[in-house]
Amino acid sequence: MEDRNNNNNEIYALIIGAGISGIVLARLLAEKNQKVLIIEKRNNIGGNCYDYIDKNGINIHKYGPHIFRTDNGKIWQFLSRFTAWHEYKHKVRAIIEGKEIPIPVNFTSIDTLFDTTKAKVFKEKLISKYGKNEKVPILELKKTDDKDLRELAAFIYEKVFYHYTLKQWDLKPEELAGDALARVPVYTSYYDGYFTEKYQAIPQNGYTKMFENILNHPNIKVQLNTDFKDLKNTKYKYLFYSGPIDEYFNYRLGALPYRSLNFEFKTLPQKQFQSVAVVNYTSKEPFTRITEFKHFFNQKIGQTTVAYEYPAAFELNKNERYYPIPKQENEQLYKKYLQLAEKEKNIYFIGRLGEYKYYSMQSAIAAIFELVKKIAT
Numbered sequence: 001m002e003d004r005n006n007n008n009n010e011i012y013a014l015i016i017g018a019g020i021s022g023i024v025l026a027r028l029l030a031e032k033n034q035k036v037l038i039i040e041k042r043n044n045i046g047g048n049c050y051d052y053i054d055k056n057g058i059n060i061h062k063y064g065p066h067i068f069r070t071d072n073g074k075i076w077q078f079l080s081r082f083t084a085w086h087e088y089k090h091k092v093r094a095i096i097e098g099k100e101i102p103i104p105v106n107f108t109s110i111d112t113l114f115d116t117t118k119a120k121v122f123k124e125k126l127i128s129k130y131g132k133n134e135k136v137p138i139l140e141l142k143k144t145d146d147k148d149l150r151e152l153a154a155f156i157y158e159k160v161f162y163h164y165t166l167k168q169w170d171l172k173p174e175e176l177a178g179d180a181l182a183r184v185p186v187y188t189s190y191y192d193g194y195f196t197e198k199y200q201a202i203p204q205n206g207y208t209k210m211f212e213n214i215l216n217h218p219n220i221k222v223q224l225n226t227d228f229k230d231l232k233n234t235k236y237k238y239l240f241y242s243g244p245i246d247e248y249f250n251y252r253l254g255a256l257p258y259r260s261l262n263f264e265f266k267t268l269p270q271k272q273f274q275s276v277a278v279v280n281y282t283s284k285e286p287f288t289r290i291t292e293f294k295h296f297f298n299q300k301i302g303q304t305t306v307a308y309e310y311p312a313a314f315e316l317n318k319n320e321r322y323y324p325i326p327k328q329e330n331e332q333l334y335k336k337y338l339q340l341a342e343k344e345k346n347i348y349f350i351g352r353l354g355e356y357k358y359y360s361m362q363s364a365i366a367a368i369f370e371l372v373k374k375i376a377t
């Protein structure tokens with residue numbers, strides 16, 4: 001990295017987008033004594049991790065439930081400089097044939113769904129084939145040569161994954177490229193956590209507060225309500241762009257497809273709506289899941305706020321981009337944009353929109369750590 005001694009007022013880095021990618025990058029550059037301007041077109045920082053406190057004092061995740069998790073000690077220590085944590089083990093349930101079962105499917109799910117004899121056979125065979133405490137991707141289980149396990153796989157596939165995937169993506173599970181389904185395995189144990197990472201938590205005072213603390217540095221200036229395309233006369237040495245890469249190039253090669261979500265928030269005059277924070281609806285209901293936010297901090301108050309989550313096609317200027325759609329043709333289109341990007345000078349495309357990639361928070365941070373290492377040499 002050149003020009004470390006910033007003794008004039010020129011901005012070293014202009015960062016587009018104050019999501020977790022842009023925010024973490026801003027801090028790392030600021031700590032290398034570089035001046036950073038971060039602009040954000042929304043009225044708030046945080047990108048899709050933005051949260052706020054509603055009128056009942058409940059911490060709401062505006063763009064869907066976000067639980068931080070990582071096995072990476074460096075990422076954990078970095079964020080821990082800016083927040084205390086509320087330890088939280090995420091649990092998800094689904095309603096299958098009127099019965100509530102843990103998700104991912106585990107031995108409790110099998111005991112709940114099948115009679116004792118059948119459940120015993122399934123559990124013993126799972127252990128003998130895959131071992132105890134393992135995660136088996138459903139598509140792998142479907143291919144097994146064992147008749148009983150194939151029956152189990154067919155049941156789970158149909159009742160837990162098929163309709164849910166169809167609703168979520170408007171695609172059949174087999175049409176999804178990459179590891180989209182591997183993220184939802186079957187556990188060969190009674191473990192009923194949704195995640196398995198060592199560190200699982202939510203910032204004690206919310207994500208937005210944690211991000212404010214990360215940005216609180218004399219070398220960082222934040223400008224909200226500012227779209228990159230309206231920015232005039234700003235001089236900078238490097239541009240880091242966490243907006244959509246296709247938008248940057250005016251959709252010259254066509255639009256990259258995304259899946260969107262509509263959230264319907266309801267505040268209800270009751271203490272509790274459901275047993276855990278997230279319940280999946282895996283059948284023909286129009287929504288995929290309901291989140292009850294007060295479970296995150298185990299809040300004991302008279303009201304509760306829930307969000308129904310309805311998947312939808314992404315339409316420009318009508319709704320938000322949520323998930324890049326994992327299909328090979330989309331990946332190829334992205335690569336063509338990347339070729340255009342490589343011809344540009346001093347621009348880096350970052351984050352889920354810049355790299356057209358599903359990033360969890362920890363993987364978004366890991367990518368920024370790598371980028372800073374790369375540009376620092």
Ligand SMILES: Cc1cc2nc3c(=O)[nH]c(=O)nc-3n(C[C@H](O)[C@H](O)[C@H](O)COP(=O)(O)OP(=O)(O)OC[C@H]3O[C@@H](n4cnc5c(N)ncnc54)[C@H](O)[C@@H]3O)c2cc1C
Binds near residue numbers: 017020063069228
């Ligand atoms: C429903 C849902 C649930 C999730 N749950 C989890 C979870 O439990 N755990 C987890 O680890 N991860 C979760 N994630 C992933 C998490 O949201 C992402 O890792 C994170 O948002 C990536 O941050 P980012 O900065 O790359 O992108 P974003 O958060 O999208 O930030 C990009 C920012 O750039 C701004 N921007 C775009 N274009 C412009 C422009 N032209 N000018 C100015 N600003 C611009 C946008 O407004 C936005 O604020 C979830 C994602 C979704 C959709």
